[in-house]
Amino acid sequence: MKQFWVDIRPWRKDLATTAIESGANVLVVDDADRVRELGRVMTAAENGDLVPGKDVFEVEIVDKAAEEEALRLSREGYVIVRTGDWTVIPLENLVAQSDRIVAAVTTADEAAVALTVLEHGTAGVLLTTDDPAEIRRVAGVVAGSGAEVPLxxxxxxxxxxxxxxxxxxxxxxxxxxxxxxxxxxxxxxxxxxxxxxxxxxxxxxxxxxxxxxxxxxxxxxxxxxxxxxxxxxxxxxxxxxxxxxxxxxxxxxxxxxxxxxxxxxxxxxxxxxxxxxxxxxxxxxxxxxxxxxxxxxxxxxxxxxxxxxxxxxxxxxxxxxxxxxxxx
CATH class of the missing domain: 2.170.16 (Endonuclease - Pi-scei; Chain A, domain 1)
Incomplete structure (x- = not known):
C-alpha cells in the first residue's frame, strides 16, 4: 500500500482538512495537537506519532554521499528525499535498495512518476502544495497506484x-x-x-x-x-x-x-x-x-x-x- 503524506508546514487548517478527507496517511506538521483536533491521522512532528530524526528523516540528494546517507537512514525509518531531478537516476538507485523512501513532490504528475520508478515505485510521496485541489489530485494518483497482477x-x-x-x-x-x-x-x-x-x-x-x-x-x-x-x-x-x-x-x-x-x-x-x-x-x-x-x-x-x-x-x-x- 503506497503512503500518501502531506506537508502542512506552515499550518493551514484548510489544507489539513482536505488531506484528512482525501485519505492521507501522514501529515507532516510543526504541532501534532492541531491535527488531533481535526481527526485521527498519523503525524510526523516533534510531538507526533513519527518523530523527526528518530522515525523519519529528510535528505536532499545533491551527490552520491547524500544518496548513501539516505540509504543508511532508511534502515532506521522512513526517508523523505528531495532532489532537483528526482525523476531519474538518484530516485531509481534508492528505490532499488530500500522500501522506505518517500519522494517529496509538488504535483500529481511528479507523484505518478515517483510511484512507478523501476515499476515498484517509492514507498510513498510527500506532497507540498498551497492548493487543496492538488491534494485531491495526488490522492487519486496514490489510490490508483496499485501494481498490476499477472492474469x-x-x-x-x-x-x-x-x-x-x-x-x-x-x-x-x-x-x-x-x-x-x-x-x-x-x-x-x-x-x-x-x-x-x-x-x-x-x-x-x-x-x-x-x-x-x-x-x-x-x-x-x-x-x-x-x-x-x-x-x-x-x-x-x-x-x-x-x-x-x-x-x-x-x-x-x-x-x-x-x-x-x-x-x-x-x-x-x-x-x-x-x-x-x-x-x-x-x-x-x-x-x-x-x-x-x-x-x-x-x-x-x-x-x-x-x-x-x-x-x-x-x-x-x-x-x-x-x-x-x-x-x-
Whole structure:
C-alpha cells in the first residue's frame, strides 16, 4: 500500500482538512495537537506519532554521499528525499535498495512518476502544495497506484458438488464494479478471480460491496503479494481487488460473513499449471471470463475459460518463502 503524506508546514487548517478527507496517511506538521483536533491521522512532528530524526528523516540528494546517507537512514525509518531531478537516476538507485523512501513532490504528475520508478515505485510521496485541489489530485494518483497482477486464462476441467461447509463473504467498504474480482484459491500458488455481487438476479438484490469468495480454508491474494486465509480476514483489513485487465486497487474490509452452505469444487488448468477453488454452490457466485464478463457457477461448464493468476507457492504467515512446499 503506497503512503500518501502531506506537508502542512506552515499550518493551514484548510489544507489539513482536505488531506484528512482525501485519505492521507501522514501529515507532516510543526504541532501534532492541531491535527488531533481535526481527526485521527498519523503525524510526523516533534510531538507526533513519527518523530523527526528518530522515525523519519529528510535528505536532499545533491551527490552520491547524500544518496548513501539516505540509504543508511532508511534502515532506521522512513526517508523523505528531495532532489532537483528526482525523476531519474538518484530516485531509481534508492528505490532499488530500500522500501522506505518517500519522494517529496509538488504535483500529481511528479507523484505518478515517483510511484512507478523501476515499476515498484517509492514507498510513498510527500506532497507540498498551497492548493487543496492538488491534494485531491495526488490522492487519486496514490489510490490508483496499485501494481498490476499477472492474469492467466484457465480452462475449466472439473465442476463437482462436495457437500456442506463454511464459506466466507467479504464485504468491503467500497463499491465494486462489473469485471472486477478478488483472487482466491485452494493453494497459495494459483487463484481464480471471483466476481462481486454486482449483477441483478431474480433471487436477491445486488450487493456491490460483496464478494462471496469461497470456503474458509482458501487463500486470498492481498496487496504486496501477500496472502491470507479467508477465515482470518476481519474488519479494517485491506484486500486486493483486481480488474480483468490486471490493474489492481485496494479495498478495506467492513465485515466478514461466515455461513454454512452447499459447496462446489471448481478445477481448471493453464498448460501444466492447475488451479482449484471451493465456492458456494449458488447462482449468485460468479467467476470472470477473459473479457471481464461474469459467469455463474450454476452455468459453468467444462471447457469454459476463466481468469485467474499463478504465483510462487509456499507461504509463511502469508509471505512467499523459498522452501519445499507441495499443495494439492
Amino acid at each position: 492467466t486464462v484457465f480452462e475449466v476441467t472439473r465442476i463437482a458438488p462436495v457437500g456442506m461447509g463454511d464459506r466466507v463473504c467479504v464485504d468491503t467498504c467500497s463499491l465494486l464494479v462489473d469485471g472486477e474480482g478478488m483472487l482466491v484459491g485452494n493453494t497459495s500458488s494459483a487463484f481464480l478471480m471471483v466476481h462481486p455481487e454486482t449483477l441483478e438476479n431474480p433471487y436477491v438484490a445486488p450487493r456491490p460491496f460483496r464478494v462471496n469468495a469461497g470456503a474458509v480454508h482458501a487463500y486470498i491474494l492481498l496487496p504486496g503479494g501477500k496472502t491470507a486465509y479467508l477465515t482470518d480476514l476481519s474488519a479494517g483489513d485491506t484486500v486486493l481487488v483486481a480488474e480483468h485487465t490486471g490493474t489492481t486497487r485496494e479495498a478495506v474490509v467492513g465485515r466478514v460473513k461466515i455461513e454454512r452452505r452447499p459447496l462446489l469444487l471448481v478445477e481448471a488448468k493453464a498448460g501444466s499449471a492447475n488451479v482449484s477453488l471451493v465456492l458456494q454452490n449458488a447462482e449468485t457466485i460468479r467467476l470472470v471470463r477473459e473479457g471481464g464478463t461474469a459467469v455463474s457457477v450454476a452455468n459453468l461448464a467444462v471447457g469454459d475459460k476463466v481468469l485467474g493468476s499463478l504465483m510462487e507457492g509456499g507461504r509463511h504467515f502469508g509471505i512467499a518463502v523459498k522452501e519445499t512446499i507441495r499443495e494439492k
